Structure formats: structure tokens, C-alpha cells
Amino acid sequence: MANTISYAPGTVVVLVGTKRGLFILSSKDREKWDVAAPVLKGRRIFNAILDQRNGQRLFAADNGDFFGNFLRYSDDFGQTWQEPEEGIQFPEDSGEKLKNIWVIEPGRRDEPGTVYVGVDPANLWVSNNGGRTWELNAGLAAHPTRARWEPGAGGLCLHTIIPDPSNAARMWIGISAVGCMRTDDGGQSWVFANKNTRTDFLPEKYPEFGQCIHRLVQHSTQPDVLYQQNHCGIYKSTNAGDDWTDIQQNLPSDFGFPIALDVHHPDTVYTVVEDPQGRQNVSPQFMVYRTENGGEQWEQLTQGLPGGNGVVLGVLRHGMCTDTINPCGVYVGTNTGQLFASRDRGDSWSLIADFLPPIYSVTASVVV
Amino acid sequence: MDSTGAIPIVKVSFPIALRARIGNRDSVKAVGRTVREIIDALDHDFPGLRFNLCHETGELRPFVNIFLNRENIRYLQGLDTPVSPEATLYILQSVAGG
Numbered sequence: 001m002a003n004t005i006s007y008a009p010g011t012v013v014v015l016v017g018t019k020r021g022l023f024i025l026s027s028k029d030r031e032k033w034d035v036a037a038p039v040l041k042g043r044r045i046f047n048a049i050l051d052q053r054n055g056q057r058l059f060a061a062d063n064g065d066f067f068g069n070f071l072r073y074s075d076d077f078g079q080t081w082q083e084p085e086e087g088i089q090f091p092e093d094s095g096e097k098l099k100n101i102w103v104i105e106p107g108r109r110d111e112p113g114t115v116y117v118g119v120d121p122a123n124l125w126v127s128n129n130g131g132r133t134w135e136l137n138a139g140l141a142a143h144p145t146r147a148r149w150e151p152g153a154g155g156l157c158l159h160t161i162i163p164d165p166s167n168a169a170r171m172w173i174g175i176s177a178v179g180c181m182r183t184d185d186g187g188q189s190w191v192f193a194n195k196n197t198r199t200d201f202l203p204e205k206y207p208e209f210g211q212c213i214h215r216l217v218q219h220s221t222q223p224d225v226l227y228q229q230n231h232c233g234i235y236k237s238t239n240a241g242d243d244w245t246d247i248q249q250n251l252p253s254d255f256g257f258p259i260a261l262d263v264h265h266p267d268t269v270y271t272v273v274e275d276p277q278g279r280q281n282v283s284p285q286f287m288v289y290r291t292e293n294g295g296e297q298w299e300q301l302t303q304g305l306p307g308g309n310g311v312v313l314g315v316l317r318h319g320m321c322t323d324t325i326n327p328c329g330v331y332v333g334t335n336t337g338q339l340f341a342s343r344d345r346g347d348s349w350s351l352i353a354d355f356l357p358p359i360y361s362v363t364a365s366v367v368v
Numbered sequence: 369m370d371s372t373g374a375i376p377i378v379k380v381s382f383p384i385a386l387r388a389r390i391g392n393r394d395s396v397k398a399v400g401r402t403v404r405e406i407i408d409a410l411d412h413d414f415p416g417l418r419f420n421l422c423h424e425t426g427e428l429r430p431f432v433n434i435f436l437n438r439e440n441i442r443y444l445q446g447l448d449t450p451v452s453p454e455a456t457l458y459i460l461q462s463v464a465g466g
Contacts (some may be wrong), residue, residue, distance in 0.1 A: 063462070064385075065431065065461075066385065066429070066431045066432060066461040066462070066464075067385055067386060067420040067421070067429070067432065067461070068419050068420050068429065083416060087416070087419070089419055089424050090424040091424070092424055092425065092426065095425060096422065096424065096425075097423040097424055097425055178416070232407075
């Protein structure tokens with residue numbers, strides 16, 4: 001019988017989804033980190049979260065190379081895994097085939113059984129029983145413009161889900177390359193929220209849809225404020241996505257994938273912009289960028305981060321996150337298997353894991 | 369179906385990656401007249417197995433190979449390939465990935 005795994009309250013648990021398994025790191029002080037042996041070994045784990053609304057359940061997006069894609073969950077920190085009774089599989093008559101499971105997002109605090117999943121081909125799946133059974137969101141599946149949706153390089157992926165904690169009927173999603181969409185009626189219908197975000201790769205620069213949004217975050221105290229990292233810019237909205245303002249300012253590139261926010265100082269936002277051709281650090285110094293004024297000005301964070309001619313690093317859209325401790329921790333995983341962490345809001349960094357497989361996602365939770 | 373009219377019972381051999389699905393065995397017996405019926409029977413006994421092998425739209429996953437004895441069913445009649453009682457089906461993952 002396997003030893004029971006548990007973590008003391010206050011422990012930070014970082015889940016790292018990689019090309020070849022799920023890694024679980026833990027720390028009581030965010031200085032010394034334990035790196036456990038991978039679970040779901042060998043599988044492409046696009047995303048993993050720890051849901052603590054009702055117990056402690058790990059969810060993982062297991063995109064196998066050969067035998068299908070499965071949403072899996074574990075109540076013992078990865079020692080054993082379950083499959084849903086009715087999983088994420090399109091109806092046979094839909095003509096759709098599940099390509100990848102991209103993101104898992106817990107529902108609101110007062111809906112502890114609700115979990116959302118975004119997939120390729122871009123669709124939203126919902127469970128209301130903690131992952132045991134899943135339903136396809138019909139409103140998005142039947143969107144009247146769907147036939148004109150085009151994929152990004154990574155696929156037609158629904159990669160971001162934000163259930164508004166202040167409004168049970170409102171949610172945002174991000175789809176590459178369709179853009180940001182919002183529902184104001186609990187998912188029955190969806191509108192585009194792309195005004196003033198660019199598509200430099202299309203003849204029309206500001207279409208209604210077709211944007212390649214990479215990631216989206218919501219302000220933790222002002223629910224109408226959103227930030228997005230896009231293929232063509234970094235933007236802020238103060239009206240729930242009705243329109244957007246370009247906040248690239250002094251960032252050296254408009255291209256990047258991840259974006260994250262300090263929940264205690266929500267005008268503090270982090271991004272990792274890249275050379276758009278090489279998808280790597282713009283200069284030989286790898287940097288994380290931080291604004292502390294909602295995008296008016298960005299600063300370069302480099303202390304403890306590598307630099308030099310041989311430093312060529314990329315961070316994918318789910319490869320950065322923050323924790324909920326104050327001062328917040330920031331975690332950045334590269335597509336070459338390095339995991340960097342800061343325990344002081346990004347002022348300084350440490351390499352807490354290396355030689356991992358390419359990192360797809362990083363999520364951090366504080367054990368309750 | 370053989371000459372007596374009975375529906376064939378065939379042996380189905382599984383790759384390591386799928387053995388947990390079938391109770392940690394390397395092979396099982398299944399009843400069916402075609403590969404498709406065999407898969408249906410297996411999915412009845414081991415729920416979820418069809419999704420391991422086939423897309424929702426019914427076709428075999430691209431990196432899954434099924435051999436009827438020594439022949440890849442992709443070069444026979446695909447999932448509609450008929451099976452006989454003495455046959456063995458081999459489910460294998462193709463040489464792919466990276």
C-alpha cells in the first residue's frame with residue numbers, strides 16, 4: 001500500500017504539467033523545495049490544478065500521444081487517478097473529435113462541485129459534481145460564427161476560463177485564434193470581447209473575432225478589469241472586455257504567452273514577452289516583466305534569472321502563475337524544463353527545478 | 369461468423385499502456401464478427417476502451433494499429449474487417465511520438 005501523501009496547511013504546492021508527466025513541488029517556506037517523482041509519467045500534461053473547495057482534489061489534463069485524451073482526478077496527490085464516469089467526449093453525431101484538453105478551472109467558491117474545462121476544438125465542458133460527469137456547453141458549441149473560426153499554431157484551443165466570482169452569470173474565455181468571449185447569461189450565449197485588440201496577421205487589423213489571445217487574467221478586487229497577453233499586444237480592459245487599451249508601453253515586444261497577477265496588489269501584473277520569431281527571450285538576458293501601476297510602466301526583473309549567449313528560453317501560456325501569499329510568489333516554467341520561483345513578488349528569483357521535460361503549465365496553491 | 373453460424377470468440381492482445389484498463393492482463397477474449405464488433409464488446413466489458421482506440425467519430429486513432437494475425441487492418445477492411453475464431457487481434461501503438 002502506498003504511503004499516504006499529505007501536506008501541512010500553509011505548504012505551497014506547485015503543480016508542473018510537462019510533456020512527460022506531472023511534477024509536484026512543495027515547500028513550507030518557499031525557499032527549500034521538494035521535487036517529487038513525476039506522476040502520470042510519460043504523458044503530456046497540459047494543465048493541472050489543486051481544487052480545495054471540497055477536500056483536496058488534483059485534476060490533470062492528460063493528453064496521451066496514442067490512446068486518447070482524458071481528464072483525470074486524484075484525491076491522494078497523484079498516487080491513484082480516476083476517470084470520469086461520463087468523460088469529455090464529443091457526441092458521435094457532432095462530427096467533432098477531441099484533440100487536446102487545454103485548461104481546467106475550478107468554479108466559484110460557492111459552487112464547490114463545478115469545474116470547467118477548455119479543449120481543442122474550442123469548446124467548454126462543465127462538471128457540476130466534482131468531475132464525475134461532464135456536459136458540453138451548448139451555447140458555445142452552437143455559436144453562429146463557429147464555422148469561420150481558425151486555429152492558432154497550437155490548435156483551436158479554449159485555453160482560458162474565468163468564472164466571475166462577483167457575478168454568477170458572467171464568465172470570460174480565451175480561444176486561439178478567435179479571441180476573448182464573454183457570457184452574461186450563464187453560458188447560454190456568448191459575445192465577442194475583442195474591440196481594439198489587433199490581428200497583425202490578417203488584412204483587417206481590428207476584426208470582431210479572429211484574435212490570437214494567449215492568456216487572460218481578472219483583477220482580484222475590480223471584477224470589470226481584465227488583462228490579456230495576446231499574440232499582437234498586451235491589453236487592459238476596465239469595462240469587462242467591451243473594449244481594450246494597449247498597455248505595451250516600454251515592453252520590448254508585443255508578443256508573449258503568459259500573464260499573471262498579484263492578488264494582493266492587483267495592479268501588479270507579470271508577463272514574459274518574447275522575440276516573436278524565435279519565441280525566446282528578446283535579449284540574451286532572460287527576464288520577467290512587472291508593472292505595478294496597471295500597465296502604465298513595466299520594469300525588468302532579472303535578479304537570479306540566467307543570461308548569456310547560450311540562454312534561449314521560452315514560456316508557454318500556462319507557464320507562469322502566482323500564489324496567494326503576501327508578498328506573492330511568482331513561478332515561471334520554461335519550455336526547456338527550468339522552473340524559476342520568486343518569493344518576493346519577483347524582486348529576486350531562484351531555479352527550483354531543472355532538467356524537467358518541456359513545461360506546459362505551472363499552478364500554485366497554498367494548502368488549507 | 370464461422371460455418372456453424374456461431375459468432376467468433378477471438379483473443380485480443382493489448383499493449384502495456386492499456387493493460388490497466390483490462391484488469392492488468394495482457395490479453396482477453398472477446399466476441400464479434402468484425403473488428404468493430406470486437407471493440408464494442410470490449411468497451412462493454414471495459415468501459416472507456418473504445419475511446420482509447422477510436423475517435424468519437426468512430427475511426428481508429430492515427431497512432432493505434434490493430435493487426436489481425438499479421439495483417440494491419442488498415443490494409444484490409446479497416447474496422448469492418450471480419451474475424452474468425454482462430455484469429456488473434458493485436459492492439460499496438462505505432463512507432464511514433466517524440
